[in-house]
Amino acid sequence: MTGLPADLIPLTHGISPAGPSTPPMIPQLGLGTYKVVDDDAEHVVLAALELGYRHIDTAQMYGNEAGVGRALAASRLQREELFVTSKLDNPNHRRDDALRSLDATLDALGLDFLDLFLVHWPLAMSAGIDLVDTWRTMIKILDSGRVRAIGVSNYTAEHLHRITEATGVVPAVNQVELHPWLTQESLRSIHERLGIVTQSWSPLGRGQVLQDPVVVQIAQDLKVSPAQVVIRWHLQKGFVVIPKSVHSDRIRTNGDVFGFTLSQEQVAAIDALDRGQRTGSHPDRVQV
Numbered sequence: 125m126t127g128l129p130a131d132l133i134p135l136t137h138g139i140s141p142a143g144p145s146t147p148p149m150i151p152q153l154g155l156g157t158y159k160v161v162d163d164d165a166e167h168v169v170l171a172a173l174e175l176g177y178r179h180i181d182t183a184q185m186y187g188n189e190a191g192v193g194r195a196l197a198a199s200r201l202q203r204e205e206l207f208v209t210s211k212l213d214n215p216n217h218r219r220d221d222a223l224r225s226l227d228a229t230l231d232a233l234g235l236d237f238l239d240l241f242l243v244h245w246p247l248a249m250s251a252g253i254d255l256v257d258t259w260r261t262m263i264k265i266l267d268s269g270r271v272r273a274i275g276v277s278n279y280t281a282e283h284l285h286r287i288t289e290a291t292g293v294v295p296a297v298n299q300v301e302l303h304p305w306l307t308q309e310s311l312r313s314i315h316e317r318l319g320i321v322t323q324s325w326s327p328l329g330r331g332q333v334l335q336d337p338v339v340v341q342i343a344q345d346l347k348v349s350p351a352q353v354v355i356r357w358h359l360q361k362g363f364v365v366i367p368k369s370v371h372s373d374r375i376r377t378n379g380d381v382f383g384f385t386l387s388q389e390q391v392a393a394i395d396a397l398d399r400g401q402r403t404g405s406h407p408d409r410v411q412v
């Protein structure tokens with residue numbers, strides 16, 4: 125079994141200074157698992173691993189870490205071939221809860237360590253816990269050696285500045301909603317300045333972006349699917365991208381994006397689709 129020919133992007137922040145001299149490398153293309161129920165997660169994730177995916181994105185909130193773990197075990201891949209991300213759930217921000225929840229996550233996944241652990245949402249205040257407190261807990265977790273890198277998700281510029289100024293530790297990645305209708309240009313410029321890797325969630329706009337006439341036209345011109353066009357756009361923009369599907373034919377074609385290239389004009393035409401349109405919750409308005 126060989127992996128997808130996806131690029132590996134080094135994580136240069138949010139990693140242990142005492143760790144190996146080479147930084148952890150995140151495969152630029154992975155599989156998302158939001159709304160993949162635990163009973164389906166084993167066969168969906170196993171199909172992806174057999175098709176060459178090596179990067180799996182799950183979360184405590186998704187309730188499917190055990191199913192993902194069964195797939196990892198069934199794949200018989202070596203641990204160092206895999207890149208597994210999970211995320212701290214909103215009710216688990218207190219230090220004791222965070223540590224216990226990480227134990228449960230590792231147990232469910234059948235792993236000794238995570239490659240990347242993210243704070244799922246920037247809960248500015250969760251039962252008296254400030255997001256700087258949460259980040260200090262993440263740093264403690266990093267120091268424990270049970271995660272290779274720590275990062276955040278759904279953080280705005282203000283959230284990023286608060287935690288980095290308070291602790292001096294920059295997150296490895298910020299996983300945010302990002303697709304052709306929401307290109308997050310100003311947040312991305314802050315990521316670039318701080319050295320944070322941009323990771324796109326809902327990279328297909330939950331499927332809605334695939335009907336955009338500009339995307340459909342480019343797909344026809346290149347004789348590929350609209351999903352392949354959009355995933356290729358994320359890759360050429362330098363984002364880490366984690367499209368989700370429960371269908372093995374879609375998982376396969378979504379990973380088959382290394383045999384064609386978008387022209388500069390096609391990339392620019394997709395860039396121009398930005399209209400600030402979210403398909404998920406705004407970071408400041410998430411339900412907890």
Ligand SMILES: NC(=O)c1ccc[n+]([C@@H]2O[C@H](COP(=O)([O-])OP(=O)(O)OC[C@H]3O[C@@H](n4cnc5c(N)ncnc54)[C@H](OP(=O)(O)O)[C@@H]3O)[C@@H](O)[C@H]2O)c1
Nearest residue numbers: 156157158277325326327328329330331351367368369370
């Ligand atoms: N950090 C966060 O707060 C956060 C929030 C949301 C998502 N995420 C992560 O990001 C991942 C991706 O986001 P997402 O799942 O919300 O949305 P997405 O990947 O943008 O879109 C998934 C939707 O597109 C459909 N789809 C996939 N491939 C397709 C294809 N080739 N042709 C047509 N339709 C296709 C899927 O349907 P089928 O499954 O039926 O194929 C599903 O309905 C998640 O799974 C999760 O891991 C993180």
